[in-house]
Amino acid sequence: SNILLIVTDQQRFDTLAAAGNPQIKTPNLDRLARGGTRFSSAYTPAPVCVPARCSMHYGQYPLTSGCLENNYAMPDDRMSVADALTMAGYRTHAIGKRHFTPDPQDPRGFETLEKQEEIVKDIEQDDYLQYLAAHDCGYAIEPHGVRGEAYYVPQLSSVPPKHHPSQWIGDRTVEWLKIEGQGDQPLFLYSSFIHPHPPFSPPTPWHKLYRAPDMPLPKMPEDPESLYLYTNYRQNRYKNRDAGRDLRLHQLVTSYYWASISFIDYQVGRMLDTLEATGRVDDTLVVFASDHGEFLGDYNCFGKRSFLDSAARVPMICRLPSVFEAGAVCDTPVSLIDIMPTALAVAEASAENLEGEDLASVAGGVCSREVVFGHY
Numbered sequence: 001s002n003i004l005l006i007v008t009d010q011q012r013f014d015t016l017a018a019a020g021n022p023q024i025k026t027p028n029l030d031r032l033a034r035g036g037t038r039f040s041s042a043y044t045p046a047p048v049c050v051p052a053r054c055s056m057h058y059g060q061y062p063l064t065s066g067c068l069e070n071n072y073a074m075p076d077d078r079m080s081v082a083d084a085l086t087m088a089g090y091r092t093h094a095i096g097k098r099h100f101t102p103d104p105q106d107p108r109g110f111e112t113l114e115k116q117e118e119i120v121k122d123i124e125q126d127d128y129l130q131y132l133a134a135h136d137c138g139y140a141i142e143p144h145g146v147r148g149e150a151y152y153v154p155q156l157s158s159v160p161p162k163h164h165p166s167q168w169i170g171d172r173t174v175e176w177l178k179i180e181g182q183g184d185q186p187l188f189l190y191s192s193f194i195h196p197h198p199p200f201s202p203p204t205p206w207h208k209l210y211r212a213p214d215m216p217l218p219k220m221p222e223d224p225e226s227l228y229l230y231t232n233y234r235q236n237r238y239k240n241r242d243a244g245r246d247l248r249l250h251q252l253v254t255s256y257y258w259a260s261i262s263f264i265d266y267q268v269g270r271m272l273d274t275l276e277a278t279g280r281v282d283d284t285l286v287v288f289a290s291d292h293g294e295f296l297g298d299y300n301c302f303g304k305r306s307f308l309d310s311a312a313r314v315p316m317i318c319r320l321p322s323v324f325e326a327g328a329v330c331d332t333p334v335s336l337i338d339i340m341p342t343a344l345a346v347a348e349a350s351a352e353n354l355e356g357e358d359l360a361s362v363a364g365g366v367c368s369r370e371v372v373f374g375h376y
Contacts, residue, residue, distance in 0.1 A: 003287075005190045005343070006289075007097075009192075012294055013315055015196075015257075023216070028272060032319055034327050035321070036320070036324045041333045042334050043312050045336055045337050046062045048069060048292060052291040055067075059354040076108075081188075094189075094190040096194065115128070152200075154201075159203070161205075173189065231306070241302040253296070254297075324360060335356060339359070
């Protein structure tokens with residue numbers, strides 16, 4: 001079977017219509033859930049980008065991988081999911097954000113890469129920036145949104161929709177699946193979006209998809225600061241969200257965040273359409289997940305780095321008709337560390353010292369594990 005791993009960045013668990021959100025428009029992720037199994041209690045092993053991705057890539061908790069924050073190095077003395085699948089005869093490729101440390105250029109098992117990262121020092125190291133320069137969009141010096149003081153200010157993308165970073169991920173994924181799907185070699189494609197990570201900058205006209213006054217208000221318990229850790233104060237300060245609450249602005253933030261997710265959903269639909277058109281949709285394990293969540297104003301906090309559900313709980317869906325029951329919902333706790341053993345089981349490949357479980361075993365009630373861990 002082919003394997004398509006689709007990952008978003010900073011997407012909360014409650015941003016799927018299929019998961020009970022009555023307002024958000026995610027028809028293609030809902031379609032994926034109808035055809036597969038949705039894991040309603042999926043958690044990140046580390047509620048911050050690099051450690052979460054490291055845990056997913058190596059199938060190990062942060063204490064085992066040694067990668068505990070964004071400035072920590074990922075290990076280079078063990079087998080990644082890409083290593084194992086390449087060795088098993090798969091054609092392996094990554095499109096988009098990997099956020100690997102300390103060397104973002106290190107393939108870490110992938111045969112080939114098409115790179116799109118948030119902060120790049122040299123255009124020669126980023127395929128998306130080179131693409132923008134070639135399509136007269138070099139003026140967009142912050143194509144993923146304006147950061148700094150505007151980090152959590154909702155903003156219209158500075159590039160047209162056909163050149164938006166999420167559209168590029170969709171375009172490159174569709175093209176790669178069409179070309180490589182014609183061969184006999186099984187495929188492992190890691191397709192990774194930077195959005196809906198802030199700055200929340202959907203393209204026109206998607207920024208009009210949701211009206212701010214219709215957006216739900218955040219969780220606002222009395223005295224939320226009594227729940228804070230040092231890192232909550234620190235995050236709010238450097239995200240410029242520590243000087244009072246503007247609920248109308250907050251609703252606009254939510255509307256742009258949701259719009260970014262719906263635009264990703266549109267790209268996922270294009271990917272599924274391509275798999276159907278090439279006759280491979282029922283022979284491809286499709287896994288959809290996010291690296292961690294986003295407070296989005298809950299408890300008057302922004303960012304992640306917390307084990308409250310807003311930041312630690314993520315969407316997760318697996319589709320492969322011969323393995324995952326269609327339309328099923330599994331409430332057993334699962335983690336991003338479970339993705340590697342799931343992929344290896346489908347590929348009939350193996351690796352040592354994996355700490356996750358095959359999600360098919362969890363969904364089938366075969367796995368006896370009752371808890372998953374998080375570490376920050």
